[in-house]
Amino acid sequence: MVKANPMIANDRERLESELKRSSSILRNVVFQSLPLLTFGIFIASAIILAESREVVLGLLGSLAFIPLILSIYQTAVQATYLNSLGVFDNLKMMPTRLGGHYLSGVIALDLIPNFAFVLPSVVILLIQKPLVGTLTLLWFLLGIILGHVIGLAIFTTFGLKIQSYKGRYNFLKVIVKVIALIVVLTLFFSLIYAYEYIIPYMGFMTELSVIYPMAITSVFDPFFSIFLLILHSIFLLLIYYYISHKIWERILEPIITSDRRIQNEYFPSTRSKMSSLVLKDLKMISRQTAMIAGFLLPLFVLIPQIVLAVQEGDLSLTQITFFIFIVGALTLSGSDAVLKIEGKNLDFLRTLPLTKDQYIIGKAVTMSLIPMILSIILVVFGIYYYISAILLLPLAFLLPLTSSFFTMIYLFRYEEEDIGIPDINILKMIVLFIIVGLLFGLIAVPILLLNTYIGYFTSYGIASILMISAYLHLKL
Amino acid sequence: MIVTKGLTKWFGGLCAVNDLNLRVQDGEIYGLLGPNGSGKSTTMKILTGILKPSSGTAIVDKVDVVASPIKAKKKIGYVPESPILYESLTPNDMFNFLGGLRNIPSEKLKRRVNYYSNAFEFYPYMHQYIGSLSFGNKQKVSIISALLHDPSILIMDEAMNGLDPKIARILREILFRFKVNGKSIIFSTHVLPLAEMVCDRIGIIDNGTIVAEGTVEELKDKVHEADIEDVFLELTKSRDRVANVLDALKQTE
Numbered sequence: 001m002v003k004a005n006p007m008i009a010n011d012r013e014r015l016e017s018e019l020k021r022s023s024s025i026l027r028n029v030v031f032q033s034l035p036l037l038t039f040g041i042f043i044a045s046a047i048i049l050a051e052s053r054e055v056v057l058g059l060l061g062s063l064a065f066i067p068l069i070l071s072i073y074q075t076a077v078q079a080t081y082l083n084s085l086g087v088f089d090n091l092k093m094m095p096t097r098l099g100g101h102y103l104s105g106v107i108a109l110d111l112i113p114n115f116a117f118v119l120p121s122v123v124i125l126l127i128q129k130p131l132v133g134t135l136t137l138l139w140f141l142l143g144i145i146l147g148h149v150i151g152l153a154i155f156t157t158f159g160l161k162i163q164s165y166k167g168r169y170n171f172l173k174v175i176v177k178v179i180a181l182i183v184v185l186t187l188f189f190s191l192i193y194a195y196e197y198i199i200p201y202m203g204f205m206t207e208l209s210v211i212y213p214m215a216i217t218s219v220f221d222p223f224f225s226i227f228l229l230i231l232h233s234i235f236l237l238l239i240y241y242y243i244s245h246k247i248w249e250r251i252l253e254p255i256i257t258s259d260r261r262i263q264n265e266y267f268p269s270t271r272s273k274m275s276s277l278v279l280k281d282l283k284m285i286s287r288q289t290a291m292i293a294g295f296l297l298p299l300f301v302l303i304p305q306i307v308l309a310v311q312e313g314d315l316s317l318t319q320i321t322f323f324i325f326i327v328g329a330l331t332l333s334g335s336d337a338v339l340k341i342e343g344k345n346l347d348f349l350r351t352l353p354l355t356k357d358q359y360i361i362g363k364a365v366t367m368s369l370i371p372m373i374l375s376i377i378l379v380v381f382g383i384y385y386y387i388s389a390i391l392l393l394p395l396a397f398l399l400p401l402t403s404s405f406f407t408m409i410y411l412f413r414y415e416e417e418d419i420g421i422p423d424i425n426i427l428k429m430i431v432l433f434i435i436v437g438l439l440f441g442l443i444a445v446p447i448l449l450l451n452t453y454i455g456y457f458t459s460y461g462i463a464s465i466l467m468i469s470a471y472l473h474l475k476l
Numbered sequence: 477m478i479v480t481k482g483l484t485k486w487f488g489g490l491c492a493v494n495d496l497n498l499r500v501q502d503g504e505i506y507g508l509l510g511p512n513g514s515g516k517s518t519t520m521k522i523l524t525g526i527l528k529p530s531s532g533t534a535i536v537d538k539v540d541v542v543a544s545p546i547k548a549k550k551k552i553g554y555v556p557e558s559p560i561l562y563e564s565l566t567p568n569d570m571f572n573f574l575g576g577l578r579n580i581p582s583e584k585l586k587r588r589v590n591y592y593s594n595a596f597e598f599y600p601y602m603h604q605y606i607g608s609l610s611f612g613n614k615q616k617v618s619i620i621s622a623l624l625h626d627p628s629i630l631i632m633d634e635a636m637n638g639l640d641p642k643i644a645r646i647l648r649e650i651l652f653r654f655k656v657n658g659k660s661i662i663f664s665t666h667v668l669p670l671a672e673m674v675c676d677r678i679g680i681i682d683n684g685t686i687v688a689e690g691t692v693e694e695l696k697d698k699v700h701e702a703d704i705e706d707v708f709l710e711l712t713k714s715r716d717r718v719a720n721v722l723d724a725l726k727q728t729e
Contacts, residue, residue, distance in 0.1 A: 084563075264599040268586040269572050276576025280565065287564040287605075348560040351524045352577050353549040418528075 033116035036426060044120035057217040060136060063121060064213035067114040067140055068147040074110050075151025077337055079103060080159045080288055084343035088251050100152060100244030107148065113426055114144055125219075135219040135226070139212070142232055146212055149236060152243050159288065160250035273354065277362035282369065284341050295337060295370045298330035302374070306381075320382035320389055321447060325440055327371045327378065328399025332407040332432050334367040336424045339411075349419060356412070357475050359419040364408045364474070368400035375400065391456055398463040399443070403436050405470035410435060412474075439466055477502050478523065478629060478660050483532035485518055485684075492518040494684035496532070505651060505661045507675030509668070511712055515684035516664045517557060520633050523662070524554040537628045537660075550578070553627035555635040557664075559618035563607030567598070567617050570606065571624060578625040585624065592620040595646050612638040619647065630654060630661040636670060648674055668704045680711045687711055 043063055050056045082088070082103070091102070118140040126133030210218075210228055218225040271279065285292060302323055309315040342349065349359070375396030382389030410432055411422045443466070446458035478500040485493040493515045500506040510516050521527040523534055525545045534541040541548040562570060575585040593599050596616045601609055606617060615638045622630065630651070636644050651661060651674060665671050671678060672692050679689045688695055688711045696702060699710040709715040 264602050266568055266571065266586065266589045266593060266599075266602055268575065268582045268589070270575040270580060270582045270585055271572075273577050273579070276573050279576075280562065280569070280573045283569055284562060284564045345560055345562055347521075347526050347556070348562075350526045351549060351552070351554045352574070353546045354577060355546060 033113040034427070036113055037116040037119060039430075040117045040120040043117075044124045047121050047124050053220060057220070060121070060216050060219070061214055063118055064139060064143050064216040066117055068143045068150075068213055070114045070117075071111050071144045071147025072151045072154070074114075075107055075148045076154045076159070077340065078107050078110055079152065079155040081340040081343065082106065083155075083159060083251070084288075084341070086344060092252055100240075100247035103152070103247060104148065104244070107151075111144055111148060114147075115140065131222055132219045135222060135229070136216065138229055139216040139219065139225075142229065142236070143212060143216075145236060145240075146232075149240050149243060152247060153239075156243055156247045156250055160247070160254045273358055274362050274365065277354070277358070278366050278369070281338060281341060281363070281366040285337070285366075288341070295334045295367075298327045298333070298371055298374055302326060302378075315382075315385055317382065317386050317389060317392075318451075320378060320385075321392055321395070323378050324375045324392055324395050324399060325444060327375050328395070328403050329433065329436050329440055331368055331371040331400040331403040332429070332436055334370065335363075335404070335407050335411060335432075336429075338363050338367040339421045339424070342421055346419070346421060354419065356419050360408045360412050360474055361405075361471070364401070364404040367407075368404045371400040371403075372397055391453070394460045395463065398460065398467055399440065402439065402443075402463055402467040402470065405467060405474060406436060406439060407432055409470055409473055442466075477535075477537065478506075478662060479533075479535040480519075480523075481533045481535075483519065483522060483534055484530050485515075485522060485527065486530040492684050493522065493529070496681075496685060498679065498686065500660045500662060502660055503655050503658045504676045505655050505663055505674055507671040507678040508662055508664045508681060509666075509671055509678055509708060510681035511714065514681045514712075516681055517633055518684075519681070520554070520631050520662065520664065523629075523631055524552055525549050550625070551627055552629045552631060553622035553625065555615075555618050555622045555630075555632045557633040557637070559611075559614040561606045561614060561617055561621075564605060566603050566605055567609075567620075568602050570617060570621065574621055574624055580625055588624050588626070589620065592623060592650075595650065596620065596643055610638075612640060612643070615639060616643070623650070628659050630659060630663075632661065633664050634666070635663070636665060636667065668708055672704045680708065682712045 043059065047056055047059055050059065087106075118136075122133055122137045122140065124133075125136050210231075212232060215225075215228050215232070218228055270276075285295065306315075306323065309319055376393070379389055379392050379396050382392060411424065411428070443459050443463045446455040446462070449455065450458070478498060480496050480498040483493055483496040483498075484491065496515070496519060498506075498519075508516050508519065518527065522529050523536060523541060525541055525548060528542060536548050537551045539548045539551060562573075565573065571585065571589050574580075575582070580588075593602065596619070598613070598616050598620065601613050601616075606614060609617070615635070619635060622632075632651075636647065639647060651663070654661060655676075663671070663675055665674075675692070677689065677691055678695060679686045680695070681687070688698060690698070692704060692707075695707050695711070696704070699707055701707045701710055706715075709718060
């Protein structure tokens with residue numbers, strides 16, 4: 001993997017040091033686990049302070065969902081990246097059937113740190129109630145594996161398909177893929193919704209808590225919990241067995257679909273350097289569905305909150321503002337995907353008259369676009385309730401751009417003038433969340449303190465200054 | 477014109493290019509030949525700006541590649557030894573992307589894409605995803621991409637790989653036209669008769685340094701050999717090694 005990153009591979013000294021660094025598996029896992037462990041301790045302290053069993057179960061239910069989502073995201077994006085680097089190409093000729101186990105083995109190293117997030121809570125429960133703690137531990141492990149299997153399924157279904165010709169309805173296909181992904185990613189909430197609203201009326205199977213992540217709430221009923229664990233494990237093993245075979249088949253021979261066009265003519269459409277770069281990235285992202293998953297993270301965080309607010313009928317202008325801030329902050333989560341789409345093509349890009357600042361600003365704009373669209377949808381949604389929500393429109397543009405520009409400043413601190421793909425790990429992401437959190441806090445202060453038009457306009461002013469300074473910093 | 481002076485590239489303790497001095501005139505096709513790992517591709521990567529030299533200078537069309545890389549890249553068209561392309565784009569997308577990055581006006585871009593697509597019989601693949609193209613067709617995309625901005629310097633690393641004889645013949649004609657128009661071309665290949673046919677001068681590189689240089693006839697005279705393959709083996713001191721291996725192979729039979 002290290003060798004496949006052209007930015008590192010072309011620099012022998014850096015390659016050697018990166019190989020040394022990455023070969024220390026234990027060091028890497030510990031390094032990436034520490035920040036997640038810190039967050040996990042905060043949640044574990046809430047379990048210590050919980051006054052009733054229901055509160056503990058509520059916390060476990062929410063917690064169970066985090067390793068699941070992180071595993072889905074990491075597996076889908078990492079598998080696509082590895083495939084785009086061509087790491088399987090040499091293995092295809094080997095007289096052995098590696099299956100999906102090889103891919104799982106490589107990705108597993110990225111998934112281990114997710115466990116650090118839930119580890120403190122598990123330790124607390126192990127001390128308080130050893131059996132409950134042990135069951136919780138097993139459920140969390142199952143959640144990570146489940147996320148990995150779903151991620152592999154997304155990669156196998158969408159990531160290993162080669163479409164020969166760009167079809168007439170390509171855009172519609174992308175929309176359908178995005179909707180399918182949203183459904184998969186929001187499965188948890190769909191289940192809750194079904195549990196609360198649909199099933200009671202249908203009068204059957206009212207116990208949907210038998211499905212992970214809600215199934216973790218069975219830990220206080222050990223026999224039932226063990227039974228559910230066994231059922232989940234059997235189900236997962238069967239699915240994994242199927243996918244791991246399928247995945248290797250598809251890696252060896254990707255499905256080629258042909259939607260042949262009669263037209264062979266060349267259609268020129270030249271744009272500025274920046275637009276060309278952004279458009280190229282958007283096309284590539286839209287054609288690699290597993291990568292789209294990386295950009296839908298804000299949506300996944302938002303949907304339940306919006307649904308909850310609408311259900312409770314207390315969707316306020318402040319709440320919509322808060323959602324736009326969340327989308328803006330989560331813009332940075334797309335940095336990994338937007339940089340990794342270059343894969344082994346980085347050498348090609350380096351032969352073109354493209355400066356480092358043009359490349360970085362282009363990437364920042366690309367990663368801002370989807371959050372911008374999401375924020376605009378939120379504003380439109382807000383206008384439905386309050387016409388004054390139109391006031392939030394500038395934030396829909398300013399926040400994602402501010403977030404992405406500062407992300408790029410942080411990630412591209414290296415001194416080299418060449419364009420490249422910096423390493424992004426969990427620690428860097430957490431530092432970035434803190435930086436962007438502080439900046440957004442600064443932007444939000446006038447809105448929180450004044451809560452008037454003047455407050456909003458002052459915030460726009462601060463956001464504009466931050467965004468422009470970041471842009472100029474990147475440009476210079 | 478392409479000029480390198482004392483060009484050196486170290487990868488840790490390994491010297492891939494060692495004090496390389498080259499001069500390719502305007503209107504000249506220069507063949508860079510050498511055994512595997514001799515430093516050909518590294519030299520080409522330095523000239524195109526992918527790699528930075530450890531020391532020495534590389535000038536293309538009067539522009540220093542290290543001091544003004546962007547200016548230099550505008551003048552260079554590069555065909556790598558294996559096509560590096562965006563597999564999820566179509567050639568149509570790829571040419572438009574390059575048109576934008578290289579500031580080629582729409583009309584010019586259309587004219588050039590049509591010209592080369594016609595020459596390489598490439599139209600049927602214009603809207604096919606690059607990832608699903610055959611190696612030869614990917615190579616055509618790579619070649620057209622390198623020619624689109626009408627570069628004054630062409631650097632071609634095994635550019636004929638994967639091309640069928642008809643297209644290879646057409647590419648040779650295109651290279652001759654480039655040469656006639658005063659452009660400098662560095663052409664690397666392992667197919668020695670092809671080098672003999674295409675190149676005005678040949679430089680033999682071994683262990684990162686030029687061991688012999690001249691026209692094919694000059695090189696033949698130098699080592700008193702009539703065949704270009706023998707010239708290559710003699711100049712890279714591989715003749716004894718090849719003879720030993722052949723003997724060993726015969727004995728194991």
